[in-house]
Amino acid sequence: METMVEDETLQKVAEIVGSEAAVQVIEVLKGVNEITDDEIANKTEIRLNSVRKILYKLYDHSLVALRRSRDQHTGWFIFHWRLQPDQLEGFILNQKKRVYEKLETRLGFEKDHVFYFCGVPECRKIPFEEAMELIFRCPTCNKLLMHFDNSAFIEILRLKVDELRKELSE
Amino acid sequence: MPKRDDREYKALHFIVNMGSQGVLQSDLWRKLGASSREGSRIALKLENKGLIKREKELFGGRWTYRLYSKRMPVSINSIIDCPCLMCANDARCGAWGTISPNECERLTAWVLSLRQGDADLSGES
Numbered sequence: 001m002e003t004m005v006e007d008e009t010l011q012k013v014a015e016i017v018g019s020e021a022a023v024q025v026i027e028v029l030k031g032v033n034e035i036t037d038d039e040i041a042n043k044t045e046i047r048l049n050s051v052r053k054i055l056y057k058l059y060d061h062s063l064v065a066l067r068r069s070r071d072q073h074t075g076w077f078i079f080h081w082r083l084q085p086d087q088l089e090g091f092i093l094n095q096k097k098r099v100y101e102k103l104e105t106r107l108g109f110e111k112d113h114v115f116y117f118c119g120v121p122e123c124r125k126i127p128f129e130e131a132m133e134l135i136f137r138c139p140t141c142n143k144l145l146m147h148f149d150n151s152a153f154i155e156i157l158r159l160k161v162d163e164l165r166k167e168l169s170e
Numbered sequence: 171m172p173k174r175d176d177r178e179y180k181a182l183h184f185i186v187n188m189g190s191q192g193v194l195q196s197d198l199w200r201k202l203g204a205s206s207r208e209g210s211r212i213a214l215k216l217e218n219k220g221l222i223k224r225e226k227e228l229f230g231g232r233w234t235y236r237l238y239s240k241r242m243p244v245s246i247n248s249i250i251d252c253p254c255l256m257c258a259n260d261a262r263c264g265a266w267g268t269i270s271p272n273e274c275e276r277l278t279a280w281v282l283s284l285r286q287g288d289a290d291l292s293g294e295s
Contacts, residue, residue: 007187012246016255089244099249102263102271106281109265109272124273156285163248 013088017061018054021046025054029064029083036080055081062087093168100164107157110150117148125150177202181212185222185239192238194229213237253280 007030014026024044029035037055041048058064067080116131117123118138125148126134136145180202185193199209213235216222224235249255253276254263263269271277 009243009246012250016246016250092244092246095246095255096249098260099252099254102254102277103281105265106271106277124275153281156281160248160281160284167248 009092010085010088013063013091014058017063018057021050022054022058025051025058026083029081032082034067034080034082036078040081055079061091063091096164096168100161100168103157103161103164107154107161110154110157115148115150116145118143118145177204177208178212178215182216182221182239185216185237186241186243188239189242190238192225192236194227195224195235195237196229198237210235251280251283253277 010026010030011023014022018025021044024046025040028040028043037048037051040046040055041051044051046054055064055066059066063084064081065084067082069078069080070076071078113127115125115127116136117125118141120138120141120143123138123140123143126138126145131145134145137143138145181198184198184201195209195213196206198213199206202209204212213222213224216237217224220240222237222239224237227234227236253274254260254271257263257276259269263271263274265272
C-alpha cells in the first residue's frame with residue numbers, strides 16, 4: 001500500500017534535516033517529478049552550493065534520489081533530483097527507534113542509581129557511588145550534596161518510553 | 171477532465187491530511203470540484219478498498235458522512251524537539267560511550283520540558 005505522510009510531517013522532517021532552506025527545497029521537489037539542483041536554486045533563490053548541501057543531506061537519509069546524466073556540450077554531469085516520500089516513514093521510524101533506545105538506557109540508569117545534588121541548576125546530579133568519593137561535595141560549586149529524589153523524572157521518562165514503544169509497535 | 175483514479179488519490183490524500191478530525195464528505199467534493207454523486211461513489215470505492223471509514227453525521231440539518239483515514243499517517247510529533255535528532259555526537263553516544271544519554275544535559279532538559287508543570291520536579295527530599 002502507498003505510504004501516507006502528511007505534508008506537515010514532510011515539512012517538519014525537512015526542518016530537522018536542514019533548516020528553513022530545506023523546507024523550500026522540499027516544496028519545489030514536491031511539485032515536480034525530477035529537477036536539477038540548478039533549477040531548484042533558481043526557483044528558491046537559495047545559493048547553488050547551499051542547495052547542493054541540503055540535497056546531499058536529504059540524500060544521506062534517502063529522502064531524495066538522484067539520476068546522473070552527462071551534458072552533451074560541456075561533458076559535465078548533471079544531477080536530477082526527485083523526492084522519495086515513501087522513504088519518509090522509514091526515516092521517522094528509525095529516528096523514533098533511536099530516541100526510544102536512548103531514553104530506555106537513561107530510564108534504566110535513573111532507576112538503578114540514587115542521586116545527590118547541590119541544588120544549583122547548572123550543576124549535575126551525581127550518583128551515590130561518585131558522591132561518596134567526592135565526600136558529598138559538588139565538584140563544580142563545592143556545595144554540600146543532598147539526596148535528590150528522581151522519581152518525578154523517572155515517571156516522565158517512563159511515560160515517554162511507553163508512548164514511543166506504542167508508536168513503534170503500531 | 172481528471173481521471174477517476176487521480177481523484178481517488180487526491181481524495182485519499184486530503185482525508186489523510188485531515189488526520190483524526192476527518193472531513194465532511196460534502197466539503198471534500200467541493201474541494202475536489204466534483205459533483206456529490208461522483209463524490210459519494212469515490213468515497214464508497216475508498217471504503218470498499220478498506221482505506222477509509224465513513225461515519226454518518228448531521229450537519230446543517232442534513233445527513234452527510236464524515237470520512238476518516240483508516241491508516242493514520244506516520245507522525246514525528248512525539249520526538250520533534252528531541253536533541254538526539256541530528257545530534258552531532260550521535261556516533262559516539264551510548265550507555266558506555268564518552269558521551270552518554272545518562273549524562274546528556276540536553277536530553278535531561280528535553281525530558282523535563284515534556285511535563286513541565288505537571289509534577290514537582292525539584293527532587294528535594
